[in-house]
Amino acid sequence: MKEIPRKQLDSQEFFKLRQVTEKISQALGKRLNGHLDTLRPLFLPRKLLGTYVKSAVKEDVPRSEKAFAELQELFGSVCEKPFGLPKKLQPPLPPINQQLEVTPYQYPLRLEGDDRTVQILAPTQWVLSFRGDCSLERVRAMVSGREPRQTDEMQQALIDHLSLVVFLRHFPELRRLLEDLRYEVEVQELVDLGNLPVVVLKAPIATFLPPDDFILQITQLSGISAFQEIVDLEAIEKMTDSLKEQLKSLVS
Numbered sequence: 001m002k003e004i005p006r007k008q009l010d011s012q013e014f015f016k017l018r019q020v021t022e023k024i025s026q027a028l029g030k031r032l033n034g035h036l037d038t039l040r041p042l043f044l045p046r047k048l049l050g051t052y053v054k055s056a057v058k059e060d061v062p063r064s065e066k067a068f069a070e071l072q073e074l075f076g077s078v079c080e081k082p083f084g085l086p087k088k089l090q091p092p093l094p095p096i097n098q099q100l101e102v103t104p105y106q107y108p109l110r111l112e113g114d115d116r117t118v119q120i121l122a123p124t125q126w127v128l129s130f131r132g133d134c135s136l137e138r139v140r141a142m143v144s145g146r147e148p149r150q151t152d153e154m155q156q157a158l159i160d161h162l163s164l165v166v167f168l169r170h171f172p173e174l175r176r177l178l179e180d181l182r183y184e185v186e187v188q189e190l191v192d193l194g195n196l197p198v199v200v201l202k203a204p205i206a207t208f209l210p211p212d213d214f215i216l217q218i219t220q221l222s223g224i225s226a227f228q229e230i231v232d233l234e235a236i237e238k239m240t241d242s243l244k245e246q247l248k249s250l251v252s
Contacts, residue, residue: 004229005208014210014218014230021207021231025123028203029102032126035181036100042174045096045130048167052091067166074162074197082143082194083154094156096163102126103136105200108192109227111212118219121228124203132160139193161198168199182242204242206235 009017045053050061052068061067072089079085105125108117127136134153141147142154165187168175175185184202189195207229209215215227 005206005232006211007208007230007232009210009214009230014214017230017233018228020233021123021228024205024231028124028205029126032102032183032201032203035178036102036128039174039177040098040100042171042177043100043130043164043167044098045163045167048163048170049093049096053093054095063170067170070166070169071159071162074165075158078194078196079155079158083139083158084149085151085155085158089159093159096160097131099131100128101131102128102201105188107190109209109215111216113212114216116216116219116225118215119226120209121226122202122207123228123231124205124207126201127161128199128201129164130160132157136161136190136193143193158196161196164199165197179242204239206232208232 046055046057046059047061048064048067049071050059050064052064068089068091075089076087079087103126105122105127106119107122109120110117134150134157136157138147139154139157142149168185168187178185178201182204184204186200186202187197188200189197209227209229219225219227
C-alpha cells in the first residue's frame with residue numbers, strides 16, 4: 001500500500017472535514033454499488049471455475065482447471081496462519097454467491113511514540129468480493145478470539161475473496177472496464193489477516209491523515225482505536241479525466 005500523505009489540522013478543520021468526508025464517502029459508495037449491480041452478470045463464478053464449484057448450471061469451462069489450481073495456491077499460502085484451516089480445497093467447492101459486495105477498506109497503523117495500533121478506515125477505497133455470510137469483520141473477530149471460530153465460514157470467506165483475485169487475472173477486460181469507470185483496481189494484502197490478498201477498488205480522490213499525535217489525541221477522546229482518512233478537498237479541484245489525458249498524449 002502506498003504511504004498516505006500527512007497534513008496538519010486543527011480541531012475545527014478536522015470536525016468540518018470529517019463531515020464532508022462522510023458525505024463524499026456515502027455518495028461514492030452509492031455510485032459504486034450502482035455500477036456493481038449493472039456489472040454483476042459479468043462476474044459469474046462458474047465462468048471461472050466451471051464444475052470445480054457447485055452450481056445450478058453444469059458447465060465445463062476450458063480454463064477452469066488452471067483457475068482452480070491458482071485458487072488452491074493462493075488459499076494454501078494463507079490458510080494456516082492465522083486461520084488454522086487445512087491447505088487442501090476439495091472440489092466441487094460450495095456454491096459461491098453470484099452477487100458482488102464491497103466493504104470499506106481498512107488497515108492497521110502503529111502510532112509513533114505509542115505502542116497502540118489504530119485501525120484506519122479509507123473512505124474512498126473498498127474491498128470487492130463475492131458476497132458471503134461471513135464478513136471480513138467477522139473473520140477478524142474469529143482470528144482475534146472475539147468470536148468463536150467457525151471453520152467452514154472462514155474457509156468460505158477466503159474463497160469468496162480469493163476467487164475474485166483469480167477472476168480478474170483470467171478476465172482482464174473486466175478490470176479495464178472498472179478502470180474506465182474511474183476506479184483504480186489493485187490486489188492488496190491485508191496485513192492483519194495473514195497477508196490475505198483481496199481486490200481493492202479506489203475512487204480517484206486523494207485523501208490524507210493528520211500527524212500521529214493528532215490521531216492519538218482524537219482516539220483517546222473517543223475511546224475508540226479507529227480513525228478515518230480525510231478527503232483532500234484541494235485534490236478534488238485538481239481531478240483529471242483519464243480518457244482526456246490519454247487522448248491528449250496522442251496529439252502532443
